Amino acid sequence: MDAEVLVIGAGVSGLACASRLAGAGVRAVVVEARPRIGGRVRTFRPADGGPSLELGAQVVHGDRNPARSLVGTETAPRPAAARVVSGRVGRPMGTLARTPHPPWLLEARLNAEGAPAGVSVNGWLRENGGPYPVASEWFRQTWAADPERLSARGVAAAQRDDTAGRGEFVVCGGFDLLPRRLARGLEVHTGRPVRALDWSPGRVRAHTPAGTLEAERVVVTVPPAVVARGALAIEDLPGDKRRAAADLVPGDGCCVVATMSVPAPETASVFDADGASGFVSCREGRPEVLVVAKDAAAACVRAATGPGLSALLAVALPWTARARVTGTEVADWGADPWSGGAFTAPRLGAEDAPARWAEPVARTLFFAGEATAAGTRPPWVQSAIASGTETAGRILEAMGR
Known part of the structure; x- marks a missing residue:
């Protein structure tokens, strides 16, 4: 056997699961399709050493969030200017407070x-x-x-x-420090996608381009959508699992850092209530503009990436109309084959799908990730950590540890 437990996916949930297993003396091996760890955590660092920006998970929610015990955090700063765009006109966010x-x-x-x-x-x-x-x-x-x-x-x-708990916090030095901290001491193989998984009770075989890995048990932490569309084929997966995977559709998401030819004159955060760009922000004295768009707005941002990006930004941040876009960094989560979207929200008619997806099969196949929490906990980093550690607990119980 290559491992006692094979963990598929080196996102926060998979790393949290492997970390707890390793701490209990279990040989856990993590395999990740991408060339990096972190899953839907992705941090952009400007070449000149300026402040980092987040193209995936944005903030740590709550003063009791377990992520805060793993990395240094500070209270998320309040922008000097907060605005809302409605009818393509920007107004102070305070106008909404007066409605x-x-x-x-x-x-x-x-x-x-x-x-x-x-x-x-x-x-x-x-x-x-x-x-x-x-x-x-x-x-x-x-x-x-x-x-x-x-x-x-x-x-x-x-x-x-x-x-x-309450409050919002940023990770000092960038959110990607969290998966790095979780991965310390673990055996992690990046750039090794699992294309197919076959199993029998007490034994699994994961087939990758670099060869087959064998283990006694496996934890699938990739989003269910990856399984539903066959990017990860699991042999003899029960029908209720397949239906749960099909029901757990992540929302679309697209994030962009646009570097402008001139620095921002102010620190601002803009909510686009017209649904074209999601949330747009900039920092005084810095040339980067961050766009975080979900669902229909993600499609708008995706379509505008290129010549149309300047016009899109100018609606939210008028100062950008006097500048050129000199570079972009795009995290298109909806187009990412190993994500299929941003995260999974509770959907009408599929309220029981998260619990069905989380249920182990034959004490051999285990499942974790933020999708298992939809409708019971927010689908953010604290739920990913909790899902990973709770699944590790189930495995330890199955192993009699």
């Missing part, structure tokens, strides 16, 4: 009151005096999902049951 139904207050109300089963977020907004298009886009960008298909009950439950 009868600011999106963040509607979000807090939903989280506190919950919602009945079978109601979408847009349906809940309509039942509470909506449609509230600005709030609808707010939910879309927060959850990377169409609010007509996003479960209001799942959103409320995930937020209510989250134990990470």
Whole structure:
């Protein structure tokens, strides 16, 4: 055997799982398709040594988030200027605070009151005096999902049951320090995609371009969409697992760092309520502009990457109309074959899919990742860590350790 436990995927969940197993004396080997670790964590560092920017996971949510015990964090800075774009016109974010139904207050109300089963977020907004298009886009960008298909009950439950605490924090030196810390002391093989997996109770064989790896057990931490479309083929996968994988569709996501020919005159954060660019931000004195777009906005940003990017940025940040785009760094999560999207939100009609996906098979196949938490916890880094460590606990129990 090459390992006692083979972990497929070197994202935060897979590394957290392998770390706990290794700490218990289990020989765990991690294989990763990409040439790097981190999964949907990706940090951009300017060539001149300027502040890093995040093209994947953005912030650490909560003062009790387990990530904070692993890396140094500091409170996420507040931008000097916060704006919202509506009708292609930028206004101070405070104008939303003066409206009868600011999106963040509607979000807090939903989280506190919950919602009945079978109601979408847009349906809940309509039942509470909506449609509230600005709030609808707010939910879309927060959850990377169409609010007509996003479960209001799942959103409320995930937020209510989250134990990470309050506040938002940034990782000092870049978010990719988190997977690096988790990977310390582990045997990790990057650039080694598992194309097919066959198994029998107590034995698995993972087929990669570099050869076959054998182990007693396996943990699949890649997004279910990777399995659903056959990029990772699992032989004799039970039907309920296949249906769960098909149901757990991640939302589209596309992030871009655009380097401009002149530096930003201010530190600003812009929410595009028109749905064309998601969240756009810049820092005073720096030439980089960060675009974080999800769902329909991701498609707009993807289509604009190139000659149309300047026009897209100019709506959110008018100062960029006087500058040229001199370089771009793109993280197109929707087009990434090993992600299939940003993350997995609770979907109407698929509320039980996360639990079905998380269930082990024959004490041999185990599953982890943020998708297992959809509708019970937020699909962010704290849930990825929890899923990995909890799955490791299940494996140790199965091994009698």
